[in-house]
Each structure stands twice: as C-alpha cells, then as structure tokens.
Amino acid sequence: MTDHPTIPMPRDGGWAAYTDYSRRLATLLQDERARAEQQAAASRDGQAAVDQITHRLGTQRQHLHQLAATLRLPEPHVGGIAPGPIPDPAEALRRAAAAADAADVAAENAHRRAAQPPLLPGFTPLARNALVYAAAAMLGTFASLLMFAVSPDADLGRIPWQLVPWSLCGLPALAFFAGYLTISLVGQPRIGGGGTRSARAGGVICFVGMPILWFIFIAATRG
Template identity: 65%
Template sequence: MPAPRRSGAERPGRYAPQPVSWAAYTETARRLGEILHGERARVDQQAARDRRLRTGADELAHRLAVQGQHLADLAGTLRLPQPQVGNVAPGPVPDPAEALRRGAVAADAADAAAAEAHARAGRPALLPGLPPVARNALLYAAAALLGSGVSMLLFLLSPGDLGRIPWQLVPWSLCGLPALAFFAGYLAIGLLGRPRLGGGGTRSARLGGAICFLGMPLLWLVFLAATRG
C-alpha cells in the first residue's frame, strides 16, 4: 500500500513562516516611527543650524565690510597708513560656529581699538588733561621765557659795560624776539596743543600776544634794572 503524500508545510527542509502577534507588530511599528521621528528631528535641527550659521556669516561679512570702510576713513582723517583689510588665510578651525565666534571676537577687538584711536585723536598730544586756554597759556609762556633767555644772553654777550643799555638790542628785545616767541607758541599749539579730531578750540592769539609782547619786555626791563644795580 503506497505511503500518503505530505503537504508542503510538512515537507522537510522548507521554511515555515511563524505567525506574528499583533502586539509584536505594533511594537515594531512604534519603534520604526520613533526612529523616523528622531531622524526627521535631527535633519530639521541640522537645517536650522545651517540657516543660523549662514545668517551669522552674512551678518559678520556685512559688519566687517562696514568696519573696514570706517577704519579706512579714520586712517585718512588721522593721516595714517591705510589698514590692510582682508586677504587673511583661514585658520584651522573645523567648527563653523567656533569660527564665527572667533570672527565676532576679533571684530569686537577691532571696534575697541578704533574707538580708542578715535578717543586719543580727540585729545592733544601735549598736556591732554588741561583746558585749551591753560594749555595755550603755558605754551606761550614757555616760548616767552625762551625768548627772554635769548634776549638776556645777547645782553650779557654784548660788548661794553653791563650798566650800559645796549641800544642795538632794544628793537630785538622789545619787538623782534617777542614776535618770534609768539609765532613759536602759535606753531607749537598747532602741532602739539590741538587734537587731530574735533578742532580743539582757539589758539588764544590775544592771550599769546599779551604774554609775549607785554611779558617779555617787562622781564627785559626787570633784568636791566637788576644789572644796573
């Protein structure tokens, strides 16, 4: 009697699929959904980060362009060499966010240096803490003292008795040297007593004239009276 034939599920060597429960199927679907959601969130975060970096780079580029123009204008006003802006080799910073941060820090430092240069240009090189009138008076007085010293030295070196008035020095002592002292003080105020920015006010010409054309002859007369006994 022939043996009964086996069905396909009962044949040896063939894979028989196992039934999947509904709970296992839903768990697998939930895990796949979480993975997909996480991947989408990561992609969205990366896109947002790229947009922020692109915006930050554009803002920094605009700031550097404005800053470069400001530095060029400031250098021209201060009669200084033009700054070299750009053409800088990129540094080894792999993180774009860190590179932007360093760029912003460097731009802040450049702004601070420009502000310091502008502030220093608004102060005179000589005696910056004094008011303009007091500074001008000191410069005129220094020039007048120097001129008076020259006048007295010429008097001492002139031939003849010290008790005799050297009439050949009178025009120089009363007019020539005071005029030279006045113009020396006027020039010194223009070179050292006035800031490069802001003007710095007047040169106090009337005050300088009074110091040089009145003070120097008075000192010379006092010197003559002292030498004549």
C-alpha cells in the first residue's frame, strides 16, 4: 500500500499563513478559470463573426458577378487580400464589416443607376420619348427647309414639287426611325424593365407634326 505524502503542519502561527496562501491560490485559480472561459467565449464569438463575414462576402461576390453580367460589364476580379497590420482581431472584423457595407452601398447605387436609362434619367418614359421624337422631327424639318431653300425652283418663286414626297413622307420616316433607334440605344434601362419606345406618340410627332410645320413654312413663304 502506497503512503500519500503528508503536508507538514506549520508551527508558530504558520497555519494562518498557510490558509491565507490557500485562499489566494484558490482565488487565482478561479480568476484563471474565468479568464479562460472568457477567452473561449471570445474565440467562439470571433469564429462565428468570421463565419458570418465569410458567408456575407461569398453572397456579395455572387451578387457582383450577376450584376456585372446584367450590366454587360467585365466580370469583377475578387482575389485574395494580404493580411494587414491589424493585431486586434475585433478591429480587423470591424473593418471587414465596414468594407462589406461600403461594397453593398456601391452595388445598390450601381443597381439604382442601371434601372434608369442613360438618356434623361429624371424624365418619365413618355416625356423622354416625346422629347427625342420632337428633336428628330425638328432636325428632319430643318433638313426639309434647307432642301427647299437650296432648290432652284425656290429661286424662281415656284414650289419644288419634287421635294414634297421627301418632306411629307421620306424625312418624317427617317426622323421616326432615328428617334426610335435613339430611344432603343440610350433611352432604355439596362435592368428592371419598365422601358417603352412610345411608337404611337413618335408617329404622331413625326408623320403629323413635320408636315404641319412644312405647310406652315410654305404658306408663310408663299404668302
């Protein structure tokens, strides 16, 4: 049978010192145990935060790739990031979350801008299209009047009848298709839909408005 070591009893008041050191040792052990539990909890919280930010970055990367494909932009390159001189893991996580928030704001801003057409984004679709068709009609009318002005018949005081088909049909058709093409290229949102080309309104502006202006010009010059 093995004998257990015995602790010598202190003499001359040594028992009080012994119990005092025992209490101190128990307090130190308790504090160390609490500190270890706090570190373990902090480690678990840190790992959970790392897992959360990793999942968020993965979702964000997928969203950026989808947004680039929708906007017909080059695919974003998301490479590795070299570790920075941030010794505090909590501060590093805070900065990573702040960077992810900034990226979300930038992506939302790009999405919002892409939902608006590049041409006159603050206008309603009808107002934008009407303005485009009106501009095309004005250019077509100017071309018609210029053709009328340089015609030899105009110098003789006669109506250049050979220009009438162009003024009443040809140039309005060109103006309509120019406006329609302009709206199709720069007057439509790249995402979200909601675009319209207002072909009926464009037809009225070009095929009705331009002949009216032409007849007004003829009447003014002949009168």
